[in-house]
Amino acid sequence: MIEIEDDFPHYHGDAIQALFMTNGLIMLIGLPFFSAYLQFTLFAAILGILLVGIFAGLTNHRNRVVMFLNIIVSLIGLFAFELSAIQSRDLQMYFLFNQVIAVIFFITTYLSIKSFREIYWTIK
Numbered sequence: 001m002i003e004i005e006d007d008f009p010h011y012h013g014d015a016i017q018a019l020f021m022t023n024g025l026i027m028l029i030g031l032p033f034f035s036a037y038l039q040f041t042l043f044a045a046i047l048g049i050l051l052v053g054i055f056a057g058l059t060n061h062r063n064r065v066v067m068f069l070n071i072i073v074s075l076i077g078l079f080a081f082e083l084s085a086i087q088s089r090d091l092q093m094y095f096l097f098n099q100v101i102a103v104i105f106f107i108t109t110y111l112s113i114k115s116f117r118e119i120y121w122t123i124k
Helices: 013-037 042-058 064-087 092-122
Strands: none
Touching (some): 013 042, 013 092, 064 092
8 A cells, every 4th residue: 555645745635525524414413403593594504504515525646636626625614604703702612613614614725725735736
């Protein structure tokens, strides 16, 4: 078995997958409790959870398109949840829920960009 980290020292696909799955689980568990506060439709929330789970499963070092789309998904998640956190400062638990997810998406964005840069420049 080839160790990906040996060939691509800045590839963080496993961490990206774990962070996407963590966010997906947090959103899935929190949705029934915070659905009344959603600033978008319930359908969009469930679709977002599915999207994060799908990209967690698709992430691999051989597909540049998926690596690039991981960046997009992370940025959209970061923007949406941080905006929601800012707008819900008065609702402490909902604010915390959104802020935790936004922070995880922030870390995922950073790791996705590092991984994409490594794969894009290394594989021709």
